Amino acid sequence: MKLSEEQRDLALLTGADAGEMLRIALAQHGGKLRSWSVHAQHHRPGAGVSVGYSVIVDALPDAAAGAASSASPFRTDRYLVASTAKVNESRLQRTGGVTLTCGETRVHVWEHPNDPQLPALRLACDPNRLAAFLGEPVEVELLGYRPTRRAVIRIIGAQRNWYAKVVRPAQLTELETRLQLLQRSTVPAPQIIDRDERGFLVMSQVGGVPLSRLYADSRVGDERLMTALRSLDHTLDSLPLTARGLPQRPAWVDRCEHYAGAAAAVLPEAEQRCTKVAHGIRELLARADLGPIVPTHGDFYEANVYVELTSGAVQGLLDVDGLGPGYRVHDWACLLGHMAVLPGLAPQKYAHIPEILADWFTRLESRVDPIALSASTAGVVLSLVAGTRRHNRQGWQEQAFNRLAIAEEWVARGFNC
Numbered sequence: 483m484k485l486s487e488e489q490r491d492l493a494l495l496t497g498a499d500a501g502e503m504l505r506i507a508l509a510q511h512g513g514k515l516r517s518w519s520v521h522a523q524h525h526r527p528g529a530g531v532s533v534g535y536s537v538i539v540d541a542l543p544d545a546a547a548g549a550a551s552s553a554s555p556f557r558t559d560r561y562l563v564a565s566t567a568k569v570n571e572s573r574l575q576r577t578g579g580v581t582l583t584c585g586e587t588r589v590h591v592w593e594h595p596n597d598p599q600l601p602a603l604r605l606a607c608d609p610n611r612l613a614a615f616l617g618e619p620v621e622v623e624l625l626g627y628r629p630t631r632r633a634v635i636r637i638i639g640a641q642r643n644w645y646a647k648v649v650r651p652a653q654l655t656e657l658e659t660r661l662q663l664l665q666r667s668t669v670p671a672p673q674i675i676d677r678d679e680r681g682f683l684v685m686s687q688v689g690g691v692p693l694s695r696l697y698a699d700s701r702v703g704d705e706r707l708m709t710a711l712r713s714l715d716h717t718l719d720s721l722p723l724t725a726r727g728l729p730q731r732p733a734w735v736d737r738c739e740h741y742a743g744a745a746a747a748v749l750p751e752a753e754q755r756c757t758k759v760a761h762g763i764r765e766l767l768a769r770a771d772l773g774p775i776v777p778t779h780g781d782f783y784e785a786n787v788y789v790e791l792t793s794g795a796v797q798g799l800l801d802v803d804g805l806g807p808g809y810r811v812h813d814w815a816c817l818l819g820h821m822a823v824l825p826g827l828a829p830q831k832y833a834h835i836p837e838i839l840a841d842w843f844t845r846l847e848s849r850v851d852p853i854a855l856s857a858s859t860a861g862v863v864l865s866l867v868a869g870t871r872r873h874n875r876q877g878w879q880e881q882a883f884n885r886l887a888i889a890e891e892w893v894a895r896g897f898n899c
Contacts, residue, residue: 488531489747491566491587495533496520499584504537504562507580507591514540516557524628525744525868530567532629534594537562561594563629574598599630599650602682606635606648616644616676616684632803637684644675644684649803651681658683660728660805667722670798688798690788694832697784697824699791701834702841706794711842713796714787715849718813721777721805728806731780734819735812735861738763745867749882756886759864762893766857770896772809773850780804782813783820811850812858818843819862822892826884856896863889 494500505515515537522534540555569590571581579592595603605611609622616637623636625645633648649657654677661683664671672685693710700707734741742760746753779786781804788798821839824832846855863885870881 488525488743489750490585491531492523492525492747494584494587495531495564495566495589496523500533500535500564503564503582503584503589504535504591506582507562507564508537508539508541510580511578512541514555516540518562521561522627523868523871525747526567526631530565530630532563532565532567534627534629535562535564536560562591563594563597564589564591565629566590567599567630569598569630571598573601594627597629597633600633600648600681601651602648602678602680603627603633605678605680606633606646606682612637615678634801643687645672645687645800646682646684649681649683651679653803654679654681654683657803660725660802661685663722663725663805664799664802668720669717669722670796671802672798672800688788688800690790690797693784693787693789694824695791696789696794697821697835697838698831700794700838702837706792707838707841708794710789710794710796711845713789713794714817717787717796717799718779718782718810721779723777725777725805726775726807730807731804733780733808733812733858733861734816734865735763735767735858738861738864741861741865741867745864745882745886748868748871749879749886752883752886755890756864756867759860759886759889759893762890762897763857763860763864766853766860766893766896770854770857771851772811772854774809775807776810778804778806778808778810778813779816780806780808780813782816784817784824785820787817809854811854814846814850815855815858815862818846818855819859819866819892822859822863822888823866823885826881826888852899853896856892856899860889860892860896863892 501518504518508515518535518537520533521536524532537560539560540557566587566589574590574592577596579590579596579598582589595607597603607622609620612622613619618639621638625636626634635646637644637646661671661674670688672688675686676684696706696710738760742756746756781801786801789795790797821835825835867882867885870878
């Protein structure tokens with residue numbers, strides 16, 4: 483998608499005209515929009531923009547069924563999604579969604595959880611359906627949702643908890659294959675508990691706590707950090723060699739121009755800076771040594787790595803959708819890039835991150851080319867700029883500019899290597 487198109491779509495879905503769009507969509511089923519606000523924003527460079535809205539609606543009790551009613555309307559909170567991405571329009575219509583033409587843009591609007599690309603999301607988000615599926619009463623917590631792409635669910639049972647992933651049906655087999663490869667290796671990964679062919683996979687919990695807990699609980703010189711770094715290195719070395727036969731996916735840095743465009747779409751006044759970062763990354767990559775093709779995790783950062791807090795040793799590896807061939811430096815860059823933005827989210831909690839980051843970068847220079855590591859880390863951070871607006875929170879522009887500055891610092895670091 484061209485930058486001008488993405489800026490246009492972003493302005494449409496987050497600006498004042500979005501209210502009229504939502505009003506028209508709701509009116510198709512007898513709903514009357516009372517208020518709306520942007521809750522989450524998702525960029526997928528080159529493949530559309532999706533926005534989630536918290537809305538208050540007046541609707542008739544049986545409006546969804548399309549029947550006339552003399553009952554008084556009732557007021558309810560709902561969650562709607564509008565997207566310019568390509569979707570299965572037949573499934574969209576079957577589940578009550580609509581497609582609108584707004585100027586030059588086709589926008590698909592649906593009520594969560596009726597995502598047309600994720601047919602298993604209704605099962606995953608409904609405790610009653612899920613209880614029937616699993617055979618015991620459960621509660622459900624939606625941990626993450628990227629419209630048309632995937633969702634992560636925590637399932638809370640009386641005696642045990644599980645995690646589940648919702649993906650597009652065509653991606654279910656690929657995810658199962660990756661988990662099975664890890665289960666046959668020494669890498670601590672979730673076990674498959676159950677599945678639904680619509681794109682739903684239930685997995686066991688892993689031990690430990692997120693790596694971010696260790697970041698917050700330690701500082702340079704803590705032996706747990708050294709154990710963690712050695713254990714992270716060992717975990718990457720333990721990824722099954724057969725993963726090199728899986729399809730190779732582009733790393734974050736490989737799409738730096740796309741992410742520069744997404745960043746510029748939310749920070750139009752910084753478009754030149756965003757473009758300059760992408761150009762700098764390309765210049766660094768031209769002189770970098772990426773190393774050999776090896777098995778890689780593909781999304782190797784603190785939320786997907788669980789460690790034992792008392793020792794720092796890796797206990798579990800999550801989100802293995804990207805397992806496949808690639809360059810080891812890209813996994814390390816993913817780790818450092820996400821680490822670099824944590825102080826901006828919670829300065830006091832992650833006060834020691836800059837020192838830890840500098841120490842780990844120095845230690846990693848003996849494992850991978852520092853120029854490649856700097857460029858790749860800059861690419862990861864650049865990919866995180868647009869996401870600062872995800873929750874429409876106050877101060878998001880400051881977060882976005884902070885991440886852009888961090889990406890610039892990593893580019894500068896690469897030129898100084």
